[in-house]
Amino acid sequence: MRIGELAAAVGVSTRTVRHYHRVGLLPEPQRHANGYRTYGMRDMLRLARARRLIELGLTLAEAGDVLADDEGRELPEILAELDADLARQEEEIRLRRRQLAAMMARSREGRLGPDDAVSEETARLLARIDVSIPDGPTVRRDRELLAMFDGGRAGAVLAEYHKALDDPALAAATAAIYARFDELVDASPDDPRVPALAADMAAALGGELTAVVEAAPPGELDDQPYGAALVGDFPPAQAEVLRTLYRKWTSR
Amino acid sequence: MRIGELAAAVGVSTRTVRHYHRVGLLPEPQRHANGYRTYGMRDMLRLARARRLIELGLTLAEAGDVLADDEGRELPEILAELDADLARQEEEIRLRRRQLAAMMARSREGRLGPDDAVSEETARLLARIDVSIPDGPTVRRDRELLAMFDGGRAGAVLAEYHKALDDPALAAATAAIYARFDELVDASPDDPRVPALAADMAAALGGELTAVVEAAPPGELDDQPYGAALVGDFPPAQAEVLRTLYRKWTSR
DNA sequence: TAAAACGTTGACGCCGCGACAAGGTCAAGG
């Protein structure tokens, strides 16, 4: 048998057979006078066995070990390990498909933005915000931030936000604050609305702030780990509100 | 923000962030005077979005496309494709786990050889052979061959073999033939038992042979596609039996 | 006699980074 016949009989490519030779999974067979590899039945058996193990999910090295050990001494442990690995993969796939199904459903009912690739829990809060708070640049940014920290890093914030939306009066107050913040988009940092809004925000967002800056060190917001990046993303007056708010909070 | 802070905030390595820059998934941010990359909130948002898509199973290129398109135009198709792919993988994993479970069960009850990584159907036939035919070199080789061609390439042979084992008389005759074949292991090719055995095999293995050499071209067995490799695996007298058998069959 | 269909070795590509190497930068401490 030449390499093409062997490969065709077992159902692999000649490249695969040569690859197995190079990595030592199959021994190099005898060569014909012209340099062609010449295979016998025993080579074919070994290749077929290796393929069955590989198709089960063993790596080439593992398959080689199993075939080298006379009569599969360590096969059971490899199988157990492999099964555990497959079980884990299966669970992962199921989880992702659940997420995908939710996203595809949302895609069919409405629009689907990049922030919809988010856990169901966060998706519920985002949907609630969407119906409770009038649209605006700041609420959009907050939605983005909530989505960004999806995955356990801001679970406490989610709970506080839900509480704020549970009470219609609180929800209305929150919406009002968003609106006032939006109005400052082109204002000067000296605008008298800045300290007023900061004071009202400090009063209104008490619980939520507790969750976020639980251990806020003193100093200016710009000097905090992510503070500079945060305020840098806002226009001057809005940034000033954040700085004032941070000062109020750390001096509490 | 510097790269380490960004990476820590999103939960990836700095190496990953730089990799995303190189492949174009994230734009290179501004540099500080010392050459350090400096990130803002928008970079963080983009990275977090990309990560969520990637963790869902999108490739880096796909995630880049989705984030590049303003508001996910082609996201739904990618999601559908991805879900189909995951469904296929899930099915594959389930299939492999079924095979693994069967193998692990066999491993617990008895011994587990390299030929047990085989379909349930073939495994059943191998088990039947094991109890019906006394052990010997030839029956072992036949078991190996059956296992080798597992997977649809020899389904007809399986059926014929089952039929031979269904009838106790046929099973006994088959066992006898195996025994006589084994006796020829050290015999000369001129041994008078060779033609006698070939004749009896031709009579006994009619159906099975029909399945194997359904369209056997005339000529010597050694000149057939896999004939040389096959007879090369047998001692002289046994090889001669096979040649004679092939001649009988093609001149039928 | 030429073309096609085999065979040979060798090298690069894929995907998503991890793990080095070989440095430069910066703040804190002795």
Next chain:
DNA sequence: CCTTGACCTTGTCGCGGCGTCAACGTTTTA
């Protein structure tokens, strides 16, 4: 002032399991 250590920079190799050229020799077929 010097060192230490924790950052940052670019660049390259490695992984797994082959597919896919390239550039060439051999055998079989029209």
